[in-house]
Amino acid sequence: MLETMSSIMLLVLTIYSTFPIIGGLIGAKNNSIAAGVVLGLLLGPLGVLLMVMTLNNKRRECPYCYEVINNKALKCPHCQSDIKPII
Ligand SMILES: [Zn+2]
Numbered sequence: 001m002l003e004t005m006s007s008i009m010l011l012v013l014t015i016y017s018t019f020p021i022i023g024g025l026i027g028a029k030n031n032s033i034a035a036g037v038v039l040g041l042l043l044g045p046l047g048v049l050l051m052v053m054t055l056n057n058k059r060r061e062c063p064y065c066y067e068v069i070n071n072k073a074l075k076c077p078h079c080q081s082d083i084k085p086i087i
Contacts, residue, residue, distance in 0.1 A: 016044060019040035019041070019043075019044045019045060019047060019048055020036075020037045020038075020040035020041040021037075021040070022036075022040060022048050023035075023036035023037055023038075023039050023040025023041075023047050023048050023051050024036045024037040024040065026048065026051040026052060026055055027039075027051055029055060030051070030054060030055055030058060032054075035051075036051045039051055058070075058071040058086070059071060060086065062076040062078060062079060062081065062083065063081075063083065064076060064079050064081040064083075065078050065079035065081070067079070069083075071085065071086045072085050072086075073085065
């Protein structure tokens with residue numbers, strides 16, 4: 001009985017330990033590995049889901065004026081510079 005319980009706990013721990021890793025991997029694409037790991041650790045699958053959502057809503061800094069702009073922007077709305085979009 002005790003053996004079954006500890007193997008279930010081990011399984012749960014194994015599954016749960018993958019969430020910070022997945023979160024970190026998603027965060028790496030968004031320059032926020034630490035945020036992904038912490039979210040995965042604290043919220044588990046919910047944290048991973050949150051990271052996926054932030055990935056779809058990516059924003060970055062304009063290389064010319066450093067204002068935060070949309071990743072798909074071809075022109076900075078702040079300084080009107082032409083920018084290469086990140087796909
Ligand atoms: Zn700009």
